[in-house]
Amino acid sequence: MAVSGVLSQRTHVRRKAPRTFLRRLFRRQKPRLRLETGGDLLVHLNCLLFVHRLAEESRMNAFENKDGVIKKEHVLAAAKVILKKSRG
Amino acid sequence: MADTYNSDSEPTTRTLLRRVLDTADTRTPRRRRSARIGVQKARLEMPLSSPTKMNVSRRSQRARSIDRLARVQTSGHLDEQTPRTLLKNILLTAPESSIMMPEPVVKPVPTPQVVQSSRRKSSQGSLELQLPELEPPTTLALGLLAPGRRKQRLRLSAFQQGVDQGLPLSQEPHGNANASSLTSSLNLTFATPLQPQSVQRPGLARRPPTRRAVDVGAFLQDLRDTSLVSPGDSLRTPVATLPTDTVLEDTQPFSQPLVGRSPSVYHSLPCLSHTEAEDAERAVSHRTQSSGPKLQNYNPGKQAQLLARKAKNVDAIAMSFPNKSSAISGEDGVDLLQDGIDEEAEERMEENLSVSEVMDTTGTQGSVRTENSKGYREMTEAVETNEPKGSSEDEDISDRRASPELASNTTQSPQARRPQFLEPAPPSSTAVLSSEPLSTRLPPRARAPGSRPRQDPHKTGLSHYVKFFSFCAKMPMEKKAVEMVEKCLDRYFQHLCDDLEAFAAHAGRKTVRPEDLELLMRRQGLVNDQVSLRVLVERHLPLEYRQLLIPCAFSGNSVFPAQ
Numbered sequence: 001m002a003v004s005g006v007l008s009q010r011t012h013v014r015r016k017a018p019r020t021f022l023r024r025l026f027r028r029q030k031p032r033l034r035l036e037t038g039g040d041l042l043v044h045l046n047c048l049l050f051v052h053r054l055a056e057e058s059r060m061n062a063f064e065n066k067d068g069v070i071k072k073e074h075v076l077a078a079a080k081v082i083l084k085k086s087r088g
Numbered sequence: 089m090a091d092t093y094n095s096d097s098e099p100t101t102r103t104l105l106r107r108v109l110d111t112a113d114t115r116t117p118r119r120r121r122s123a124r125i126g127v128q129k130a131r132l133e134m135p136l137s138s139p140t141k142m143n144v145s146r147r148s149q150r151a152r153s154i155d156r157l158a159r160v161q162t163s164g165h166l167d168e169q170t171p172r173t174l175l176k177n178i179l180l181t182a183p184e185s186s187i188m189m190p191e192p193v194v195k196p197v198p199t200p201q202v203v204q205s206s207r208r209k210s211s212q213g214s215l216e217l218q219l220p221e222l223e224p225p226t227t228l229a230l231g232l233l234a235p236g237r238r239k240q241r242l243r244l245s246a247f248q249q250g251v252d253q254g255l256p257l258s259q260e261p262h263g264n265a266n267a268s269s270l271t272s273s274l275n276l277t278f279a280t281p282l283q284p285q286s287v288q289r290p291g292l293a294r295r296p297p298t299r300r301a302v303d304v305g306a307f308l309q310d311l312r313d314t315s316l317v318s319p320g321d322s323l324r325t326p327v328a329t330l331p332t333d334t335v336l337e338d339t340q341p342f343s344q345p346l347v348g349r350s351p352s353v354y355h356s357l358p359c360l361s362h363t364e365a366e367d368a369e370r371a372v373s374h375r376t377q378s379s380g381p382k383l384q385n386y387n388p389g390k391q392a393q394l395l396a397r398k399a400k401n402v403d404a405i406a407m408s409f410p411n412k413s414s415a416i417s418g419e420d421g422v423d424l425l426q427d428g429i430d431e432e433a434e435e436r437m438e439e440n441l442s443v444s445e446v447m448d449t450t451g452t453q454g455s456v457r458t459e460n461s462k463g464y465r466e467m468t469e470a471v472e473t474n475e476p477k478g479s480s481e482d483e484d485i486s487d488r489r490a491s492p493e494l495a496s497n498t499t500q501s502p503q504a505r506r507p508q509f510l511e512p513a514p515p516s517s518t519a520v521l522s523s524e525p526l527s528t529r530l531p532p533r534a535r536a537p538g539s540r541p542r543q544d545p546h547k548t549g550l551s552h553y554v555k556f557f558s559f560c561a562k563m564p565m566e567k568k569a570v571e572m573v574e575k576c577l578d579r580y581f582q583h584l585c586d587d588l589e590a591f592a593a594h595a596g597r598k599t600v601r602p603e604d605l606e607l608l609m610r611r612q613g614l615v616n617d618q619v620s621l622r623v624l625v626e627r628h629l630p631l632e633y634r635q636l637l638i639p640c641a642f643s644g645n646s647v648f649p650a651q
Contacts, residue, residue, distance in 0.1 A: 044629075051577070070563050
């Protein structure tokens with residue numbers, strides 16, 4: 001099989017996904033459930049997108065308050081919106 | 089078949105030789121080697137040209153054999169070993185196949201005179217034969233007839249001489265090599281020429297790179313050295329000496345600190361899971377008790393010891409936020425926080441209720457969840473949120489408490505809430521508090537060192553996403569905002585796990601598959617008909633992960649990953 005086990009020993013993955021961390025989280029939360037091999041990468045993708053949206057939203061909040069620094073309340077308000085969006 | 093040999097249409101060596109033999113004059117050699125040949129001389133002298141064709145036809149019909157040679161000799165081609173006769177001999181006996189084959193057959197016919205005469209002939213042949221191409225065939229044929237050992241020795245030495253000196257033609261084996269390349273009738277072609285090249289140019293020979301061996305050796309030595317230096321850190325040294333970019337699986341940024349603490353972490357986990365089922369019923373009452381002291385002490389030591397194992401969760405979380413809570417309590421931000429979190433608490437409660445009705449397991453898990461989420465609440469509102477949470481577990485008791493407080497939560501303004509929080513909280517808690525003055529203080533000390541490792545790896549794992557957040561935000565952030573992001577991430581993970589569980593259960597599976605993930609992203613609005621999952625994968629994930637997720641066709645009619 002060609003390129004199987006794609007990740008050879010020497011590859012430098014620039015943006016690594018904390019796969020073990022994610023799997024452990026999932027196991028802690030749902031000990032009964034199993035997660036597939038490609039699944040945790042998709043979970044990582046989901047997290048990235050969530051964080052991305054959260055950051056955008058909090059940035060917008062900070063801009064609206066004409067703040068040069070992101071403060072807790074910006075993040076909080078953004079979290080409310082984005083968490084509701086990502087409920088699925 | 090015989091005719092083709094006789095015809096001179098193809099300029100093979102045989103035909104050329106034949107021509108030469110026919111045209112050239114006969115000469116009488118001065119020496120006589122064997123009596124047998126001498127006897128044959130007279131007979132052979134006369135029919136020189138005529139029987140050639142006959143002999144050729146005869147030869148072509150039968151396989152090469154010694155008898156054949158003898159008959160040929162007796163039939164009368166040898167005339168005192170003239171070059172002509174010898175050549176004829178060779179021609180008749182030598183087969184048209186490879187040189188190597190007839191050697192064993194020809195060996196038992198030692199004709200030293202042939203060899204010696206061949207040497208002479210080679211010198212003479214060059215004079216006689218006008219065509220330069222014919223020289224190799226002579227040497228070739230002679231090589232066939234010569235005795236094996238001597239010929240081989242000659243060959244080797246001659247070969248080496250020829251190779252060293254670079255002589256083109258003179259030596260037999262070299263000539264053989266050339267002949268082999270020249271004669272199309274011979275099968276052996278490229279065996280010998282390869283050797284001379286490598287011998288001639290040793291610099292071109294490739295040596296296997298010895299880099300790897302040295303590296304491993306040096307690596308092992310380094311290992312030993314480091315292990316000698318720090319025998320106690322046997323676990324750490326391999327991690328330390330590992331190059332940072334080797335194994336992708338080692339994504340834990342906190343692999344080293346885990347070495348000493350992992351056992352304690354794992355101990356706490358099974359304890360939790362065991363007691364979850366047992367303490368489900370006691371959860372509510374304990375929670376209220378625990379929440380009471382929480383209010384008063386602002387300490388980690390607020391947890392009830394009855395809830396000891398179960399409350400470990402809360403402990404760990406609550407402990408980490410003591411400073412925060414005390415600092416925040418004075419801020420206005422708390423109101424917003426309470427406001428926001430209370431709304432979510434209601435939502436969570438509703439969710440909990442609905443979810444617990446649907447599924448059995450969430451009963452125990454919901455308690456964990458609520459514990460987790462509870463830990464993130466501020467101290468002041470912990471009471472109110474706990475009691476509504478408790479309703480999911482034991483609805484009879486807590487509903488009564490929950491409903492008035494729920495009503496109070498929803499109706500009151502954020503500002504007015506805080507004093508109201510404090511008012512109902514102390515009266516309910518004082519009754520409970522008195523019962524457990526001591527128990528609250530002891531357990532946290534025992535748990536303090538144990539709960540730290542549980543949170544640290546969690547935080548360090550989350551830090552990856554927090555860093556990503558700060559990168560995406562492109563603006564400076566306060567530390568509190570960072571902590572807020574961590575909380576949001578935790579809650580998000582809980583949501584995620586719940587949803588995935590729901591989807592997998594809906595499909596009747598116990599394993600979460602990528603299809604569940606895709607459905608989740610579709611519901612979140614990330615994946616549309618315009619934007620597919622693969623597009624997102626390509627945008628945001630590095631190549632190594634992309635290759636794992638998106639099936640791609642490779643050579644050999646294989647697709648990876650297999651579908």
